[in-house]
Amino acid sequence: MKHPIFSHTYPNGLVLLAEPMNWLQSAAFTFLVPAGCAHDPAELAGLSSFACEMALRGAGDRDSHQFILDLDNLGVDRSESVSTAHTSYSGATVAENLSAALAIYADVLRRPHLPEDQLEASRLAMLQELRAVEDEPAQKVMIELRRQHYPEPWGRSAQGEQKALEATTIRDIRPQIERCYRPNGAIVGVAGRLDWPRLLDLVGELLGDWAPGPPLAIAESPAAGRYQHLAHDSQQTQIGIAYDAVPYRHPDYYQAFGAVGVLSGGMSARLFTEVRERRGLCYSVYATLNTLLDRGAVFCYAGTGAERAQQTLDVTLGELRRMVQGIEDHELDRLKARIKSALVMQQEMSSARSSSLARDWYHLGRARTLDEVSGLIDGLSSRTINAYLAEHPPAEFTVVTLGSRPLEVPCGVS
Amino acid sequence: MEFLKYALPNGLEVVAECNGAAYSSAMGFFVKTGSRDEIAALAGVSHFLEHMVFKGTARRSADDVNREFDEMGAHYNAYTNEENTVFYAAVLPEYQDRAVDLLADILRPALREDDFHTEKKVILEEIQMYEDQPPFGADDKCRALYYGAHPLGQSVLGTAESIAALSAAAMRDYFRRRYSPGNIVLAAAGCVDFDALVAVAERCCGDWQPEVTSRKIEPVAASDGFRVLRKEKASQQYVLQLAAGPAAEDADRYAAKLLTMVLGDDSGSRLYWELVDPGLAETAVMSHGEHQGAGLLMTYMSCEPQQVADNLRRIHKLFCQVEADGITAAELEPAKSKIRSRIVLSSERPRGRMFNLGNDWVYRREYRPVEADMEAIAAVSVDELVAVLAKYPLSRPTMVTIGPLAEVPQPDE
Numbered sequence A: 001m002k003h004p005i006f007s008h009t010y011p012n013g014l015v016l017l018a019e020p021m022n023w024l025q026s027a028a029f030t031f032l033v034p035a036g037c038a039h040d041p042a043e044l045a046g047l048s049s050f051a052c053e054m055a056l057r058g059a060g061d062r063d064s065h066q067f068i069l070d071l072d073n074l075g076v077d078r079s080e081s082v083s084t085a086h087t088s089y090s091g092a093t094v095a096e097n098l099s100a101a102l103a104i105y106a107d108v109l110r111r112p113h114l115p116e117d118q119l120e121a122s123r124l125a126m127l128q129e130l131r132a133v134e135d136e137p138a139q140k141v142m143i144e145l146r147r148q149h150y151p152e153p154w155g156r157s158a159q160g161e162q163k164a165l166e167a168t169t170i171r172d173i174r175p176q177i178e179r180c181y182r183p184n185g186a187i188v189g190v191a192g193r194l195d196w197p198r199l200l201d202l203v204g205e206l207l208g209d210w211a212p213g214p215p216l217a218i219a220e221s222p223a224a225g226r227y228q229h230l231a232h233d234s235q236q237t238q239i240g241i242a243y244d245a246v247p248y249r250h251p252d253y254y255q256a257f258g259a260v261g262v263l264s265g266g267m268s269a270r271l272f273t274e275v276r277e278r279r280g281l282c283y284s285v286y287a288t289l290n291t292l293l294d295r296g297a298v299f300c301y302a303g304t305g306a307e308r309a310q311q312t313l314d315v316t317l318g319e320l321r322r323m324v325q326g327i328e329d330h331e332l333d334r335l336k337a338r339i340k341s342a343l344v345m346q347q348e349m350s351s352a353r354s355s356s357l358a359r360d361w362y363h364l365g366r367a368r369t370l371d372e373v374s375g376l377i378d379g380l381s382s383r384t385i386n387a388y389l390a391e392h393p394p395a396e397f398t399v400v401t402l403g404s405r406p407l408e409v410p411c412g413v414s
Numbered sequence B: 001m002e003f004l005k006y007a008l009p010n011g012l013e014v015v016a017e018c019n020g021a022a023y024s025s026a027m028g029f030f031v032k033t034g035s036r037d038e039i040a041a042l043a044g045v046s047h048f049l050e051h052m053v054f055k056g057t058a059r060r061s062a063d064d065v066n067r068e069f070d071e072m073g074a075h076y077n078a079y080t081n082e083e084n085t086v087f088y089a090a091v092l093p094e095y096q097d098r099a100v101d102l103l104a105d106i107l108r109p110a111l112r113e114d115d116f117h118t119e120k121k122v123i124l125e126e127i128q129m130y131e132d133q134p135p136f137g138a139d140d141k142c143r144a145l146y147y148g149a150h151p152l153g154q155s156v157l158g159t160a161e162s163i164a165a166l167s168a169a170a171m172r173d174y175f176r177r178r179y180s181p182g183n184i185v186l187a188a189a190g191c192v193d194f195d196a197l198v199a200v201a202e203r204c205c206g207d208w209q210p211e212v213t214s215r216k217i218e219p220v221a222a223s224d225g226f227r228v229l230r231k232e233k234a235s236q237q238y239v240l241q242l243a244a245g246p247a248a249e250d251a252d253r254y255a256a257k258l259l260t261m262v263l264g265d266d267s268g269s270r271l272y273w274e275l276v277d278p279g280l281a282e283t284a285v286m287s288h289g290e291h292q293g294a295g296l297l298m299t300y301m302s303c304e305p306q307q308v309a310d311n312l313r314r315i316h317k318l319f320c321q322v323e324a325d326g327i328t329a330a331e332l333e334p335a336k337s338k339i340r341s342r343i344v345l346s347s348e349r350p351r352g353r354m355f356n357l358g359n360d361w362v363y364r365r366e367y368r369p370v371e372a373d374m375e376a377i378a379a380v381s382v383d384e385l386v387a388v389l390a391k392y393p394l395s396r397p398t399m400v401t402i403g404p405l406a407e408v409p410q411p412d413e
Helices: A047-055 A064-073 A095-110 A116-134 A137-149 A162-167 A170-180 A196-207 A253-264 A270-277 A306-325 A329-346 A350-364 A370-378 A382-391 B045-055 B062-071 B093-106 B113-132 B138-147 B160-165 B168-178 B194-205 B253-264 B270-276 B305-325 B329-347 B350-364 B370-379 B382-391
Strands: A006-009 A015-020 A026-033 A077-082 A087-094 A187-192 A227-231 A236-245 A284-291 A296-305 A398-403 B002-007 B013-018 B025-031 B075-080 B085-091 B184-190 B226-230 B237-244 B283-291 B294-303 B398-403
Touching (some): A026 A095, A026 B329, A047 A116, A087 B329, A116 A170, A137 A236, A270 A296, A270 A306, A284 A306, A296 A306, A306 A398, A329 A350, B002 B194, B013 B350, B025 B350, B045 B085, B045 B113, B062 B093, B093 B194, B113 B168, B138 B237, B184 B194, B253 B270, B253 B294, B270 B283, B270 B294, B305 B382, B305 B398, B329 B350, B329 B370
Parallel strands (some): A227 A398, B226 B398
Antiparallel strands (some): A026 A087, A077 A087, A236 A398, B002 B013, B025 B085, B025 B184, B075 B085, B237 B398, B283 B294
């Protein structure tokens, strides 16, 4: 796994990262621009997502039809998403079409048409996505959990709010894009079959003369925390539990990662074993480590029938609290094996690498090679993870439930 | 890239695409049994049995099974559909023997009574989970309506009632009849040592007793019914349409896949421009599903309830139009580009190849290298798509809609 990663910072602040994987036929790219929903004005929640939706409706010399047609002809398997920190445009295709695809996305970032006559269509699409979440209880509970746990604006959902989406005009979208679509703070990750010198020149031609923008500021307000129940007419009760963890840039990040892996990596992990396998309480239960730039959190989920929801919550919280008693070597050995094989298998997916490169740069100001990550995993031991757990025991839980009735959340949880 | 195959004396077949340069190996046991092989009293048994396979064997407890997969760092899982139950793992090449040994061992599960009752609760949770999320079970209802009494109309999950009533003894009997070596294919792809693969299969599966298994392939007499199901608390309205399409063994299945791409891919298709781009629908997509002796052209749409009647008229009109006027070469080319690029991306992972290899063998007993699929896609003409449309019209589908509305007008009335 000794593959070099190339990086370059253009004078306007744009960062390009590339990992050649010349045994593949494909190439993948990820553009991150600092247009996260944390920058949405409070009264226009969802503005960044709205802007992203509009940016795909024609750019440069292509109208919206030609834009989609050209990407289709290039076979680009594309996706877009908005997080609190970024809007991400990514895609993968056969390697010979990479340059042409990058040129189209350079237009999206710099020369989107933002056609006013398509604003209503775009608004309808946004509102439908918001309505669709109401039908997805498992997704809804995790959106609410994040909102409760993280301080505003970091707990926001990028999808926004109905009233704000209804009030948004093209005069809101255009300045948002002017402000947040800019090279300083933007990162391009490319991986797969590629030629670095050519890529460096191409991205320089496409984005090198993009003018930088002024700094973006964010004002924070405290998280709500504690317990919230959302009434929902459903068969199952959805349970979300959150607690603090260190962020990706923290020296102890992989200790936190290891601890969550013992809880929820593979089917022999604690939550799956204790909640599902031993007791048959639910079909789906997991915990995942989420990271922002300067803080992180573990988000746990379980969905179960209403009559067994209390027991599921109690057993899950019990497992979280038990972590402080420490993990064992055999648990860590399995986790290491899983991570190692996942790292090796990343070499089979250009899209996994292109997004990792961009994400690494945002958090660390550099990208880690697979070899380096492998070394960090080797360095984990039950002793180091237990030391982390002693210092950061799962506690101060934020709990959100969604279902027919609220649950008893034990004292001392919040 | 080399294709190799071998058959054990008891009938179990081993097929592999070996690529010494791959980073990982993927292997899967394809058991040719699913919901279409169940009688009504056993509805859901194939899927329930898939869960039970992970609950331990004569020499392993359930914990051992999960622990050993995780010790290898395996990425493993299983799924059940109408026709197959598939157990698979992707591992680093050095774990090939251990992974095959473990997969083979769990295919002779202990099926212990107490595990059966614990796992029954998990299955009932899974059924409840699907009832709470779109399309709220309407997919099962639409298939049942389309197929009528044909076994392909049976639900993979079964119902809360059929699962509650199922006994461990009935499952054991089903297992004995269906998990016969002659009804199983072991497929492997990636960095595979074929001799070692066969040796482990011989050692672990050689003593499996063959049983006579069969599957009735009856003709489908599809209905073109229309049902409105009410789910008052839903926010959106969901629509499923099913029409006949090429079966797994039909040569025109490639044309059918391109047709659904032209008409209903999630981007750039006719349905996309008609419904999704203008914001009239949240989703409007088509796909082609292939079974033994039957195929489906499927359409799925979700939108705001008050928009559904208009959207259904638009879909109906679009289908009538395409049946009358056909499609153009300018539409076919981007569809081909998209499929070719998706084939390249999925084939870069051994597990992607393993699924193709296994399904090609289970359905057609043929090996198709990536290049063969690429050439088959490239060779499809506009006329072939038009021929598929003539043979399998889309404008009179079986349809189910579910959501807050009590009534939805049928679009061609």
